[in-house]
Amino acid sequence: MTQDSLVEAATAPAVAAFHITKKFPGVNANEDVTFDVRVGEVHALLGENGAGKTTLSNILTGLYRPDSGWLEVLGDRVNFQSPRDAIAAGIGMVHQHFRLIPTFTVAENIALGSAHDPINGRFDLAAIEERIVALSESFDLPVDPRAKIWQLSVGEQQRVEILKVLYREARVLIMDEPTAVLTPVESEALASTMQSMARNGRSVVFISHKLGEVASIADRVTVLRHGRSVETVTENDVNALASLMVGRSVESVQQTTESMSLFVAESAPVVLEISDLCATGDRGLKALNGVNLNVRAGEIVGVAGVAGNGQRELVEILAGLRRSSSGSVQVDGESLENGSTRHPIRLGVSYVPQDRMGTGLAPDLSIAENMALKKYRRPPVSRPPFLRQSVIDSEARELMAQFDVRAPSETTPTRRLSGGNVQKVLLAREMSGDPKVLVIASPSQGLDVGAVAIVHQLLLDAAGKGVGILLVSEDLDEVLSLSHRIAVMYEGRILDTVDRVDADVQRIGLLMGGQMEESA
Amino acid sequence: MKRFRLRLEPRSDLPKWLPWAVPVGSFLVALLVGAIVLSTTGQNPFSVYARIVDRAFLSDGAFSGTLVSATPLLFTGLCAAVAFRVGFFNIGGEGQFVMGAIFGSGIALKLGADVPGVVAVASMVVFGAIGGGLWALIPGILKTRFRTNEIITSLMLNYVAAVIATYLIFDSQSFWRELTGSGVVFPKGKVLPTIAWWPKLDFGSVIVPFGFLLGMVIAGWLYVLQRKTRFGFEMRVVGGAPTTARYAGIKPNRVIIAVAALSGALAGIGGATDVGNFRHILDPKGLQQSGFGYAGIVVAALARLNPVAVVFVAILLGGITNAGYALRGPDFPSGLVGVLQGLILFCTLGGEVLARYRVKRSSPSDVIETALEPA
Numbered sequence: 001m002t003q004d005s006l007v008e009a010a011t012a013p014a015v016a017a018f019h020i021t022k023k024f025p026g027v028n029a030n031e032d033v034t035f036d037v038r039v040g041e042v043h044a045l046l047g048e049n050g051a052g053k054t055t056l057s058n059i060l061t062g063l064y065r066p067d068s069g070w071l072e073v074l075g076d077r078v079n080f081q082s083p084r085d086a087i088a089a090g091i092g093m094v095h096q097h098f099r100l101i102p103t104f105t106v107a108e109n110i111a112l113g114s115a116h117d118p119i120n121g122r123f124d125l126a127a128i129e130e131r132i133v134a135l136s137e138s139f140d141l142p143v144d145p146r147a148k149i150w151q152l153s154v155g156e157q158q159r160v161e162i163l164k165v166l167y168r169e170a171r172v173l174i175m176d177e178p179t180a181v182l183t184p185v186e187s188e189a190l191a192s193t194m195q196s197m198a199r200n201g202r203s204v205v206f207i208s209h210k211l212g213e214v215a216s217i218a219d220r221v222t223v224l225r226h227g228r229s230v231e232t233v234t235e236n237d238v239n240a241l242a243s244l245m246v247g248r249s250v251e252s253v254q255q256t257t258e259s260m261s262l263f264v265a266e267s268a269p270v271v272l273e274i275s276d277l278c279a280t281g282d283r284g285l286k287a288l289n290g291v292n293l294n295v296r297a298g299e300i301v302g303v304a305g306v307a308g309n310g311q312r313e314l315v316e317i318l319a320g321l322r323r324s325s326s327g328s329v330q331v332d333g334e335s336l337e338n339g340s341t342r343h344p345i346r347l348g349v350s351y352v353p354q355d356r357m358g359t360g361l362a363p364d365l366s367i368a369e370n371m372a373l374k375k376y377r378r379p380p381v382s383r384p385p386f387l388r389q390s391v392i393d394s395e396a397r398e399l400m401a402q403f404d405v406r407a408p409s410e411t412t413p414t415r416r417l418s419g420g421n422v423q424k425v426l427l428a429r430e431m432s433g434d435p436k437v438l439v440i441a442s443p444s445q446g447l448d449v450g451a452v453a454i455v456h457q458l459l460l461d462a463a464g465k466g467v468g469i470l471l472v473s474e475d476l477d478e479v480l481s482l483s484h485r486i487a488v489m490y491e492g493r494i495l496d497t498v499d500r501v502d503a504d505v506q507r508i509g510l511l512m513g514g515q516m517e518e519s520a
Numbered sequence: 521m522k523r524f525r526l527r528l529e530p531r532s533d534l535p536k537w538l539p540w541a542v543p544v545g546s547f548l549v550a551l552l553v554g555a556i557v558l559s560t561t562g563q564n565p566f567s568v569y570a571r572i573v574d575r576a577f578l579s580d581g582a583f584s585g586t587l588v589s590a591t592p593l594l595f596t597g598l599c600a601a602v603a604f605r606v607g608f609f610n611i612g613g614e615g616q617f618v619m620g621a622i623f624g625s626g627i628a629l630k631l632g633a634d635v636p637g638v639v640a641v642a643s644m645v646v647f648g649a650i651g652g653g654l655w656a657l658i659p660g661i662l663k664t665r666f667r668t669n670e671i672i673t674s675l676m677l678n679y680v681a682a683v684i685a686t687y688l689i690f691d692s693q694s695f696w697r698e699l700t701g702s703g704v705v706f707p708k709g710k711v712l713p714t715i716a717w718w719p720k721l722d723f724g725s726v727i728v729p730f731g732f733l734l735g736m737v738i739a740g741w742l743y744v745l746q747r748k749t750r751f752g753f754e755m756r757v758v759g760g761a762p763t764t765a766r767y768a769g770i771k772p773n774r775v776i777i778a779v780a781a782l783s784g785a786l787a788g789i790g791g792a793t794d795v796g797n798f799r800h801i802l803d804p805k806g807l808q809q810s811g812f813g814y815a816g817i818v819v820a821a822l823a824r825l826n827p828v829a830v831v832f833v834a835i836l837l838g839g840i841t842n843a844g845y846a847l848r849g850p851d852f853p854s855g856l857v858g859v860l861q862g863l864i865l866f867c868t869l870g871g872e873v874l875a876r877y878r879v880k881r882s883s884p885s886d887v888i889e890t891a892l893e894p895a
């Protein structure tokens with residue numbers, strides 16, 4: 001190697017992406033994404049949900065191949081056929097959800113899947129452990145190589161994931177939302193680990209939506225929005241980053257308001273009152289941390305926020321699918337029983353879940369049976385012990401006409417319906433019992449543009465009839481265009497609620513990133 | 521180098537004829553494979569099949585014998601069909617059948633000869649149902665309370681039930697055991713009082729055991745229960761989509777427990793039928809050798825869990841079993857019937873996969889792409 005090429009190798013980016021485009025049916029996950037990561041740099045990829053961060057990292061690690069565009073590693077163009085090629089090129093991924101075997105030791109997990117043992121091709125556990133100890137010392141990642149995974153805390157498990165990547169001699173580590181599972185103290189330790197890796201000549205790609213940590217840890221930040229790379233900046237001003245991430249002007253928000261009134265009368269009764277609601281999530285961590293929120297009759301309250309900040313737990317509690325640990329929910333003045341799925345139905349709380357097929361519908365049952373799912377216990381459908389099939393069928397035909405469900409007949413199994421029609425079936429059922437409150441999660445996720453418009457109109461109609469709607473969505477555009485008020489959720493709390501008339505997009509962006517005050 | 525793999529892809533829509541064509545087609549394939557097996561053992565498959573059909577259905581009195589063989593299969597088939605419908609994989613029909621036989625014979629012996637026959641038979645049905653139902657409640661409660669796998673627990677309880685029955689007759693001087701006469705030397709059960717022998721109805725050319733009629737009535741009742749009632753609706757929702765059931769205010773665990781008890785009760789009535797209608801004695805060895813519980817799973821699978829179809833499939837498999845008894849001899853291997861039943865189950869389950877999925881050839885890279893595509 002000549003002196004020149006050595007210099008060039010030293011200055012060429014550790015990894016760079018050029019004009020990457022990746023399309024999935026109906027979605028352009030990445031479109032013309034270009035960015036580069038320098039050697040010895042902590043580089044953040046910042047963006048909302050669905051901005052294309054995960055797709056991009058899957059392309060960098062060889063899981064996906066781009067439809068167009070290319071990657072370069074240290075200045076050389078590469079073409080990854082599989083994750084193995086990416087590992088060979090020195091790119092490793094630290095996944096958000098750990099891929100460790102709980103009953104194996106740290107060393108066994110790290111050795112597992114290393115295609116060839118770099119020492120002598122044998123499975124020499126002692127040598128492996130020795131190397132792990134050396135690595136963990138030089139990168140300040142303390143962990144006992146003989147400990148079993150199940151004995152370790154989440155933070156320690158993450159260190160094992162990082163060591164696994166370092167053990168495979170990765171020079172570029174891609175970390176997907178690494179702080180999402182960590183406590184604040186663990187997050188700080190991770191930040192210093194990232195910086196020490198950078199000092200040791202590794203490069204770190206750090207995927208996050210948390211403005212504060214991006215600003216404090218990263219050397220440079222590439223902002224992704226709607227699948228495109230907006231800009232790469234050295235910015236550490238959270239305000240500027242927030243506008244780049246959300247990327248909308250205030251004017252664009254106001255455009256979609258014509259079809260609805262901007263205000264809901266102060267006199268309209270409060271139909272849903274959530275007070276000091278707390279709950280734990282599936283991993284046993286605190287998911288809701290004192291949520292307070294009101295919804296009036298005829299009002300649409302949008303809950304904005306990045307996924308995983310307690311939205312799922314909140315709606316599940318309202319539907320009775322999850323128990324709260326403290327706090328209360330009042331529906332039209334009556335307390336909701338904790339953890340009962342029938343009580344919300346009786347009190348008039350309708351719920352359209354995000355997982356429409358898995359939670360909202362029984363895919364193998366017919367449209368008619370699915371529409372009867374919440375009224376089969378009551379007359380006229382029920383005539384104990386029998387069900388009146390004729391009533392089920394005729395009511396289903398009526399609802400199908402009213403909500404314009406396109407299907408061969410009411411006996412068609414719902415699994416054969418398109419996404420838009422599935423959502424219409426759900427809305428038809430949930431609206432048919434004259435609900436007081438409608439809780440709806442990600443109503444337009446996975447729907448095409450036409451279907452989205454129809455679903456949005458149905459929601460506005462429902463609000464016009466006096467239903468109080470709690471709209472939980474990761475799509476900020478949707479929340480902004482439909483809601484009277486916008487509540488921003490962050491780490492299990494409503495950080496703030498803003499009226500849509502004076503919704504300041506930059507401020508919402510800051511709130512979504514966990515920043516209460518506009519500060520530098 | 522281009523490698524290809526076979527990949528299963530769910531079918532988006534099932535044509536109307538498919539649910540019927542698959543079991544029939546699977547049955548024919550099983551016969552075909554069976555023919556190959558027979559040929560390799562030096563038999564002429566056509567003449568063997570002809571003899572089976574003859575001895576199962578056509579020859580004098582054959583159909584009556586077939587109904588005798590079909591009766592226990594009818595009950596264990598219903599037992600599996602109703603449980604599988606809600607995703608409760610009750611493999612314990614065998615043990616529940618035995619417990620039904622123990623309870624049924626117990627009450628008949630207790631009541632003695634001094635009660636009207638109607639009372640004796642009705643009590644046996646009720647006690648058989650209780651015995652089997654309680655036995656099935658154990659895996660039901662374990663599953664819903666502690667999330668244990670019901671396949672394992674219900675299977676293990678089969679052995680426990682068999683050991684209990686053996687203990688009652690061979691290892692103790694229990695109430696069920698004959699302690700006088702030849703029973704002193706050769707352990708055996710007490711013979712039920714003749715008043716508790718279930719009737720066999722003579723329709724001229726065919727003799728129908730009362731138990732078979734009872735099973736047919738129950739099958740019809742189950743069909744109505746599943747298709748027309750609120751509980752049946754809940755069963756279908758729980759079986760198809762447990763999360764959705766919970767969301768709709770149904771308590772899946774309650775439905776599963778109720779169905780577990782119902783399922784066990786059906787097998788238990790089968791056990792009561794076995795002692796009441798046929799053996800008139802608690803016979804642990806005979807029960808264990810027949811393996812009705814396991815055959816019932818085959819019946820339910822072939823019937824696609826439809827209780828009415830279970831009646832017909834039970835007659836079909838009962839016919840094969842009956843012919844197997846009749847034809848057993850030096851030129852007819854006794855394991856043949858088991859081989860045929862196994863082939864039928866195997867082909868049915870295989871056919872089920874082909875009905876739900878289509879097979880595609882694909883290159884490995886496609887596999888990666890589709891596996892990771894966002895939902």
